[in-house]
Amino acid sequence: MSQPDTKSRILDAAEQLFARHGFHNTSIRAITSEAGVNLASANYHFGSKDALLLAVFERRLLPLNRERSERLLKILEQAEQAGVLPAVRDLMRAFIEPTLSFRNQGPGTRAFVSLIGRSMAEMDSTIRDCFIPLIEPLFKLLFSSLQRALPALPPAILLTRLQFAMGAMGRTMCAPDQRPLQVDVEPSPADSAAVAEALIGFVCAGLEAPC
Amino acid sequence: MSQPDTKSRILDAAEQLFARHGFHNTSIRAITSEAGVNLASANYHFGSKDALLLAVFERRLLPLNRERSERLLKILEQAEQAGVLPAVRDLMRAFIEPTLSFRNQGPGTRAFVSLIGRSMAEMDSTIRDCFIPLIEPLFKLLFSSLQRALPALPPAILLTRLQFAMGAMGRTMCAPDQRPLQVDVEPSPADSAAVAEALIGFVCAGLEAPC
DNA sequence: ACAATATTTAAACGAATGTTTTAAATGTCC
């Protein structure tokens, strides 16, 4: 092996470039060049560009989703044992907080969070075919958990509002790496924990709003 | 000229395909083929693919933004004459409602709304260079209007929350045309006026939440 | 140490892309 092994270096470079320029606008040549490896090694290790995208998703999303899923289940369990409804805020925090704090764990995870945020708005089937199956089970768990937390809210309304929340979250994930819209105010707090708390407060207010 | 003129047919086809497959994944050949015109006519009329994207944006966004801008200004004016603060809900309705009702005015406008919603999450510079200048003035107007409506809220907090609202709105604009995440509930109301009202309620609750 | 396997390298392939070119056709205006 060279420095880190070739496979990881390709994943790192792909993650960075997919996040910055998008999947279809990033060539395998750009990836292998950025990674400092031979062009053919990307296809050798991953088979195809599509499979590389899937590998980029899976490397970080599987552990992240496991953590979020465990936190959700623990909240449900604790609420049941205490004989109370789970709190919307606790549930949304379990879903949002690990994702946004992920951003601070290095340049790789930061790019990855951008990539995911961007992928949530993606229409292209190549990307959605990779992405949707990876988050659908967790999304279902979140939805059913929120149903328990808000038993009086019609499920269709809850689903609509949860889509709004996903939109707010997705934008928060990729907006810091976008060229910003210029407004005549100093930019929002760089402290990402504060942004996460603000987002949690925002979506909880919206989810729990009167009907 | 043929049926509708060639220029419009190219714009219609580009709008449809950009929304469905994304800019970089749509070829000029696919556009001109869908439009039933010659390949070279796209470059003849618009000069380049980038310029075609800009034309697609401008054709509908300029009138739409004019309407939204006028509605915002009227609300500010009326509030000032009445000696009261403008209502957050009125301002957000003026910004959101014309956009979402635009979706029901035909297949072209529907695709366009998707394209805009998708573009709000875009990282690619080609697309953002076209898109950002077209919405920045309106966004600034919305922001300053909300500052007047919420004088007690620190501007940095307001900006953060407005980003959340933009994310929720962007997702609402393109989600109906995405392959949906499957949840065990009948999909949200097809009535788009109801969705718009739900969105307005959601973002107002979040914007006005206690700090 | 040697054979077997895994990985890297350099070169090339065919296909698809945005754009340009040339010629024919169509419309406009004096």
Add this chain to the structure above:
DNA sequence: GGACATTTAAAACATTCGTTTAAATATTGT
């Protein structure tokens, strides 16, 4: 009605793309 600009048509341009090939090199197992 003829000169002129505008629009279409078909072909070709040079690049870039994802992928594959085949030889060279490194690694591993025994």
